[in-house]
Amino acid sequence: MANTDPIEDFDDDELEIDKSYVQRRVDDWIKRLEELRALIAAWAGQNGWKTSDLTVAMDEELMQNHNIPAKQVPGLTLTGPKNELVSLKPKGLWVIGANGRVDLYSPKGAYLLVDIADHFQPAKWVLYRPGDRKEGQPFAPALLATMV
């Protein structure tokens, strides 16, 4: 019988959630974060923003349950043309209702990016500002300029 775990939400009932699977999910998450960072950094360079890398500790419950060591995952700090600061910090991979979330903090408050793609698929990032009562927007780096 498959080792199902309620934390691993809605995969196939027959999916074996073992250490190898959890490690693959972590590796995939880091890859998606690196791609996101590269996408944003490219836009920043073309639009007069400066970037500096930051890392955030990742040590989620499922990793602990399967004895996977904590990781440092990539985030980013951006400084706009007028010294506005936006920071992107990965919140977590195993979040309820999405395949990962990145939090953004800006002069206009907190935003979030959630990946709504299926597991192991190319990321589909959607941007929300909690409390805005608006539909999420497919993310494009140019939206960062609207946060300052």
Added chain:
Amino acid sequence: MRDVPQIKAAYDWMIESYQNEVRTAAALNDQLAINRLDASRDNLERGIFVLLFGQFEVELNDRFKARRDNRSSNPDWTVRRGWDAPQMMVGNVGRVPFDTRLALMIDRLTADYKKIKGTYELRNHCAHGGTSQPVGSIDLFVNDLYLWQTLLRRT
């Protein structure tokens, strides 16, 4: 789903307080303050998630009950079959396992069924103090609930 707008409005009202405080903390680059605010936000959102999922469950129960009562009273056994089994004919439909209620309303071979079932398990895990997972997005989750409601209405 009757109370989803009110629950969402309450969340939006509370999160605006969080936004006011996080703007100040972000302007000062006060990471400790941001972390404290986020811890509170995580707890709030997990609670809201449980409340919101409860609204979907009420909708599921109501529609399941209506379908069960309709089918189980049909004189044609090919229509009645399964719906009038003793474990289905309970006054409180909540006593019929969630998986069963859901599988009779939404095709269990679909991705939607699996997502709803998985969310139900997370909801239970959350409600019993078992998870430290944050919610992805309450706004996204509310959209999902309305999509699932549409699925129930189609059956």
